[in-house]
Amino acid sequence: MQDADKGEAADLDGTNLRIGIVQARFNEPLTSALAKACIAELETLGVALKHIKHVTVPGALEVPVALNAMAQSDRFDALIALGCIIRGETYHFELVANESGQGVTRIALDHELPIANAILTVENEAQAWARAEEKGRDAARVAVEMANLLEDLS
Template sequence: MRHANQGEAPQLDGRHLKVGIVQARFNADITGKLAENCLAELAALGVHDEHIRHVTVPGALEVPVALQAMAESDEFDALIALGCIIRGETYHFELVANESGAGVTRVALDSTLPVANAILTVENEAQAWARVEEKGRDAARVAVEMANLLDDLT
């Protein structure tokens, strides 16, 4: 029995893929840079501009509902969630981090559509800036790799 992707390099050819991106506008400087890095990596992986739909929502809690609408459209091979939640002095951080993360995961499981979660959950702005480049690029790679893997598995 052949095991899908076992011992093989990740399939990162995005030329045939359609990708949806939902970006939270809260902490816009950071999420904008996440998006910039994500889009640059998608281009490097061969995803065509006309095959990318990039929308914005107010904050991380709104990301899952937009992802769900995209998933239900059957127009996308993979989705990407972009956001930034910075810890404050109240429980709100935990609520937003936990619920947005659970919502993103639920969309992926309910739709069997890969969703790369690049919603940063950090203690402070410096931590966010330290992660913004790699997480943006990583989200693109995860989306492309998982879309290709699921295509192989089905």
């Protein structure tokens, strides 16, 4: 078993991993950019396209419902949540950001399944575009690393 205190590298070998991705369609150009970067990075890490299940849902509040169905299927080593919530003039931003985040976390803990949360919460569209590609790649790396870690810990 690796000891993180010794500074050992993360296990980013995605070979034979099965990854589920749930993408919110709200702010679709941004979430599609997240998904494109995420899937490309998963492939770079060795995850076969045939082992990636990518589904879309209307918005960030629906992401946890689809994640839960995927988690219950017991077909995935890790899941990825993709979305983009841009602050508006009302309290709705806080509600959607908080509830979607809580839902993602609850599903990960309830099912003991790693979920990389790449639901962006930003002030404006420019901030979202500045983060989309890197956060998509980050989500892929987190999913693979955590799937491998949990396998090592079991």
